[in-house]
Amino acid sequence: MTTATQGSVGTAHTRIEGRDKVTGAARYAAEIPFAELAHGWLALSTVARGRIRSIDTDAVLRMPGVLTVLHHHNAPRVDSDYVGLLGVPPDPSVALFQHDRVVHMGWPVALVVAETSEQAREAAEALVVTYDQEPHDVAFSAERQAEAYPVDGHAPGVMEKGDLEAQLASSAVVVDAEYTTPEEYHNPMEPHAATALWEGGRLEVVDSNQGTTWVAGELANLFSLDPASVRVRSEHVGGGFGSKGVRSHQVAAVMAATVLQRPVRVVMTRRQMFSLAGYRSPTAQRVRLGADADGRLRALEHQSLNMTSSVHEFVEPSAAASRAMYDADAHHTASRVVRLDVPTPTWMRAPGEAPGSFALESAFDELAERCGIDPIELRLRNEPAVGPVSGLPFSSRNLIACFEEGARRFGWADRDPRPGVRRDGRWLLGTGTAAASFPAGAMPSTAAVTAEADGTFTVGINAADIGTGARTALTLVAADALGVPTDRVRVRIGDSDLGPAMIAGGSTGTRSWAWAVTAAAEELRQSLAPGADIPPEGITVRSNTAEAIGALAQKERHSFGAQFAEVAVDPATGEVRVRRMLGIFAAGRIVNPLTARNQLVGGMIWGISMALHEEAVRDRATGGVYGADLAGYHVAAHADIPHVEADWVDDPDPDDPIGIKGIGEIGIVGAAAAVANAVWHATGVRHRHLPIRPDRVLMAGGDA
């Protein structure tokens, strides 16, 4: 096979399914037809806390087309006492209709199932539910620190090294600042949708999710089913961003399909997604930096507070984002939660790092100003040789290379550090920078690669392509491992019957799947004798990377990046517009430059959006989100996004068979801080509360 084309990885390749998507041939979960399909509509609570007193189903059951109403008196029982694929128990919120308690505004209280979606909706909206309402508490603020406690999430809650107060006391310069980020939502374009049916004794679910192994496992556990009797498929996914795990819609659809013994589809509305699909908690953060006059850190403290629901702990580990970034003699980080009557927050693109980097990297800019040192130079002076807290070596750390390349291309050397001195008509201009990091990891996965009799290869890997280009990336990886051109490789994904694999999450998907595909493909390639006949059923080799990944040495494994932004601010109106942005990343080997750039630019655009627009307002009186739709919740529009450029430096991971690290999240990290730092440079005013709204800029006489 030495004559085959080599080197697909690293070359730009359009999406394998691109034509299907743009022509409409690709079907999303709610578009796939089923015979005898019934439609379920979730009815949500109109109080934020209390008990259901009554549900008047009689009137609704007489409405046209209505088949059943499921609620806490009649719904199938489920078991939420288990630990799932990601090593955590499920949010009990997905155990629908098991009791009369209402835990938050928009809590599912019933599912109305009817012959058509419109009938189900009309009946669900007509359903009269009465409540014994109880006082609720949704008032998140930094003042709630006294009731908060640290939680270990995917990172330890608290890590401490050295005597913080002593180091602060002996520091020539101290920055002590509080930062907040608001409640943020990751509504994908495609709403959550699932169809469940029983077929041949198996539960089949057609869904839109970030990992069918994961969702199938959760459903098997919840409904006490043999895992082999649950199949979940999710072929095309219109965005996930952390929101598409096990959610009310799948559980409701399975319940109704079980009761009615016919296929049932449940789709969330955009408005329902604001209480059922998860979100990023608001954060209140405090950063204290103590440094010598030359900027060398003596003390780094990063405290973060987020809210979670009354039924499940979810920590937004914002403080953990500081642990790999900069060394200090005393280094204290803690992420805490306070429980309120709100939906459980969840992973949203770069959980922890996105809000955490806003606080840390803004504080670093403040320290640079106070020390009179260039912000990039300040970071270079605090570059650690090993993990600042762990003491572990870095697998690779190319942050300096990112800053050097970024500074060159952005024109940083010509920057006048003084704030508030550049004008273009009514606009004040400024530039800012910030560092980025995100953990790099791999999780065990299985794959199967088959050499077909016609000379092609079929790869079965239960990956999820949530718009990232995973299907295409894995085709390139498989082609290289097999030593064949990409047109001889067919990749099947998104089906739990393909065998266990990691979810699309934590920037670990492509690396985890590529490892398994490479292992199987290389073994197959070695086992195929040149010119030998392939039997009609093909020759299949399977892989499981659990052992190889388990043998990886403990190291600090991260992607890094440097973000640069130029903004214009109209001080008379408070308008902030980003004029250009550049991100340079050290994020492992890049499999497909085309879709990788798309990922990174997408993250940076989200960072602009986070800096300037995104904010959900929780109404303290009702306990729900005010303006819960995409007219009320603003994300950046096209006109907000100027020239955004992303590129990378060479940074192959030495411990990965292909050199991959992961690029799903790092694009957003540091982006909001770069924008905020640029707003300071433009105006001389620090904005420590996101988003940097016009009214905040307008009314900020001094520091905002």
Place this chain on the structure above:
Amino acid sequence: MREFGYQRAYDVSGAVALLDGDGEARFLGGGTNLVDLMKTGVERPALLVDVRELPLDRIEPAGDGGLRIGATVTNSDLAAHPEVRRRYPALAQAVLAGASGQLRNMATVGGNLLQRTRCGYFADVTSACNKRNPGSGCPAITGEHHNHAILGASDHCVATHPSDMGVALAAFDAVVSYETADGPGELPLADFYLPVGETPHLETALPPGALITGVTLPPTPVAADSRYRKVRERASYAFAIGSIAAALDVEDGVVRDVRLAFGAVASRPWRARAAERALLGAPADAENFAAAADAELAHAKPLPHNGYKVTLMRNLVIAVLSELAEEATR
């Protein structure tokens, strides 16, 4: 959603007859607001009478030298019309500052005037709202009102009117024409929207069952030197947090004529007559522009979280009038 009937009308009297004053029937223009409200249950009409095929899609000279704009003219066609762009540039700019290209291709002039507030409490049927459910209360006053009214509001409602187009029409003394079963009628835009008072659910002075047939702009020479500036929380596809339509005629450094209207500050496009009075005959300088803004905003009653709008509107008056004055001297 509720099942509803649908009828298409082909002439004005037929449209009025089809609706027949039925309180559960609605005229359907572009549907860019009504259909959204039907999806969320804010509007639950039993019948839609589609008026898009009515012969009201012309922009023509009016008898007195003004311009008559048909009610079904799309926002896109209005903004692109050469006479509108030449004689009333702030109107074209206002329309282009609103919505998106797709929405402007659908939305009509009549529908734009009748669009409903984007107050989040109004849009959420689980919430109290005096405008949607009279007597249920106004949660915005003690809740989220960051983008609510500072002028002309009441203890019953602090919602704003979302139109950009209407702000320019208010500045230029537009007159709304309508048809009822009893014949045609007219309402100056200044009288078209009712004061909020205790009845925020009653929004316009149109008689029941009336169909808007057009809007007439009087000949307003000062409008040829006009501008619309819209401030919003993102660069496009967002409602204003404050906007201004301004026209200025300066001779020998003195204001000879001026038109000023504000958007996103009241339940209707807000004609700033106090500011205009303060400016007429005064030197066209920043000091007077500021004084004029202060004269208008002296009546503002901001809530705890929307006081910035007073500053914003003051700054906008100064900035936009200064630009126009500077251009006038070139």
